[in-house]
Amino acid sequence: MDMTARPYRSVLYIPGSKDRALDKARGLPVDAIIFDLEDAVTPDAKVEARATLKAALEQGGYGNKAKIIRINGLDTEWGAGDVAALKDADCDAFLLPKVNSAADVQALADLLGNGKPIWAMMETPLGILNALDIAAHPQLTGFVAGTNDLAKELNCRFRADRLPMQAALQTILLAARAYGVIAIDGVYNQFKDDEGLKFECEQGRDLGYDGKTLIHPAQVDVTNAAFAPSEAEIDLAKRQIAALEEVEASGQGVAVVDGKIVENLHVETAKKMLAKAAAIAELSK
Numbered sequence: 001m002d003m004t005a006r007p008y009r010s011v012l013y014i015p016g017s018k019d020r021a022l023d024k025a026r027g028l029p030v031d032a033i034i035f036d037l038e039d040a041v042t043p044d045a046k047v048e049a050r051a052t053l054k055a056a057l058e059q060g061g062y063g064n065k066a067k068i069i070r071i072n073g074l075d076t077e078w079g080a081g082d083v084a085a086l087k088d089a090d091c092d093a094f095l096l097p098k099v100n101s102a103a104d105v106q107a108l109a110d111l112l113g114n115g116k117p118i119w120a121m122m123e124t125p126l127g128i129l130n131a132l133d134i135a136a137h138p139q140l141t142g143f144v145a146g147t148n149d150l151a152k153e154l155n156c157r158f159r160a161d162r163l164p165m166q167a168a169l170q171t172i173l174l175a176a177r178a179y180g181v182i183a184i185d186g187v188y189n190q191f192k193d194d195e196g197l198k199f200e201c202e203q204g205r206d207l208g209y210d211g212k213t214l215i216h217p218a219q220v221d222v223t224n225a226a227f228a229p230s231e232a233e234i235d236l237a238k239r240q241i242a243a244l245e246e247v248e249a250s251g252q253g254v255a256v257v258d259g260k261i262v263e264n265l266h267v268e269t270a271k272k273m274l275a276k277a278a279a280i281a282e283l284s285k
């Protein structure tokens with residue numbers, strides 16, 4: 001499946017060192033997995049995690065989920081070794097943490113040497129301020145908001161409405177959309193709080209994000225539902241398309257549905273929504 005057309009509603013982090021979680025993820029209905037070698041793996045387990053992850057990927061069983069490997073930063077003692085060990089692994093992209101500039105992306109591209117897609121963690125003030133340059137890198141296809149690191153760097157408080165994060169979240173999204181890059185929202189840390197998760201998912205979707213990163217299987221269903229077109233949205237999209245076709249047949253360019261105007265641009269959005277619903281249905285086969 002084309003990486004940019006596929007759904008990315010739920011993107012689950014799995015510690016690359018944990019066999020049980022690596023196995024469990026095979027059966028979870030997530031759209032994508034981030035196999036993590038960075039923060040989810042303790043320093044003393046990092047070297048061994050490469051072999052554990054490599055074996056899990058060789059064994060396979062992850063179906064049509066997108067597979068993304070998050071390596072350690074290239075400025076750490078593990079980054080280059082992660083790339084050497086896994087650059088030929090069966091995955092769809094490599095995710096680089098704490099990206100500050102397009103040069104960081106290029107450094108990974110040079111080490112990989114195989115043209116594999118690269119995703120960037122957007123979680124430092126410099127990274128956010130350089131988002132447009134980073135998004136423009138030819139090998140860059142995905143952004144992941146790192147809201148925990150961002151909160152740490154900004155010295156801001158966690159709030160349910162994420163007010164202190166809005167400038168960064170919108171900058172990430174703007175840069176992503178300017179260059180056709182996938183944009184995935186940050187994690188919700190209270191993994192047993194479904195209501196709070198739902199609220200944050202809705203906010204991410206309202207902003208325009210493609211999906212959300214998750215830390216626990218209990219977060220999958222809420223997230224998949226929040227980032228999928230609802231029945232009501234699908235119904236409205238179909239009615240908008242039909243209404244514009246009808247008025248166009250009589251030489252007009254504007255229809256009215258549920259008291260709101262519908263023009264060609266709304267129909268483009270409606271068609272995109274139907275295509276997304278179809279892609280989700282295809283993925284869950």
Ligand SMILES: CC(C)(COP(=O)(O)OP(=O)(O)OC[C@H]1O[C@@H](n2cnc3c(N)ncnc32)[C@H](O)[C@@H]1OP(=O)(O)O)[C@@H](O)C(=O)NCCC(=O)NCCSC(=O)C[C@H](O)C(=O)O
Nearest residue numbers: 013014015020021024025039040146147148149215216217
């Ligand atoms: C948060 C956890 C440590 C909780 O683990 P645990 O106590 O083991 O949870 P449960 O007992 O409820 O687990 C039930 C079963 O589910 C499996 N499991 C748990 N988590 C995952 C997972 N992420 N993927 C796959 N499977 C998972 C358990 O193995 C149990 O399975 P079974 O026994 O067979 O029933 C734990 O969830 C966890 O470690 N989560 C991942 C944390 C993580 O990845 N952190 C790093 C990413 S977040 C980040 O870095 C964001 C960013 O960079 C930023 O700055 O914001």
Ligand SMILES: [Mg+2]
Nearest residue numbers: 123146148149
């Ligand atoms: Mg982080």
